Amino acid sequence: MAKHQPAHGETCPVARSLDLIGDRWSLLIVRDAFDGTRRFGDFQQGLGVARSVLADRLKRLVDAGILAVAPASDGTAYQEYQLTPQGESLFPLVVALRQWGERYLFQPGEARSQLVETHSGQPLGLMQPVTAEGRVVAAGETQVQKP
Numbered sequence: 001m002a003k004h005q006p007a008h009g010e011t012c013p014v015a016r017s018l019d020l021i022g023d024r025w026s027l028l029i030v031r032d033a034f035d036g037t038r039r040f041g042d043f044q045q046g047l048g049v050a051r052s053v054l055a056d057r058l059k060r061l062v063d064a065g066i067l068a069v070a071p072a073s074d075g076t077a078y079q080e081y082q083l084t085p086q087g088e089s090l091f092p093l094v095v096a097l098r099q100w101g102e103r104y105l106f107q108p109g110e111a112r113s114q115l116v117e118t119h120s121g122q123p124l125g126l127m128q129p130v131t132a133e134g135r136v137v138a139a140g141e142t143q144v145q146k147p
Helices: 013-021 024-034 040-047 051-063 091-104
Strands: 067-071 079-083
Touching: 013 024, 024 040, 024 051, 024 079, 024 091, 040 051, 040 079, 051 067, 051 079
Parallel strands: none
Antiparallel strands: 067 079
C-alpha cells in the first residue's frame, strides 16, 4: 500500500489528512464510494466534475491506498473503484461531516438526504469523541502533545 508523503515534514495528523483528502472532490468521491458508486462514468455523472480532475483524484486515492481498482463485477471490460479497509475507515469522518452539516447548514424542515442504519431505518446517533473508557470528552478536556 503506497504511503502519501506529506509536504514539508508536517507533524500534525490533521494537516497530513487534509493534504490527501481535504479537497472537495476527494471527499465527495469517498462519499459516493460509500453510497455504492464504483465506475468512473458514474462518479463523473453524479459529481459533475471534469474528467481530468476526476482522473487525478481517483489516481491519488488509489495511490494512497484509499481506493483499489478491480475488474468490473458484471464481467464487462470496465474497471471499478472499491474502498479498501483504509478507505472504509474514513466512514466516521464522512458521518461527522454529514452530522455537522445537518446541524449547522440546513434550516429546520429543509429537505436533505439522511443517513440511516439499514436494519432499523433510524438515523445514527451523534458522533462524539470518547476516551478509551467510553466517556464523551469535550475539546476543552484535550490537548495536543507536539513532538
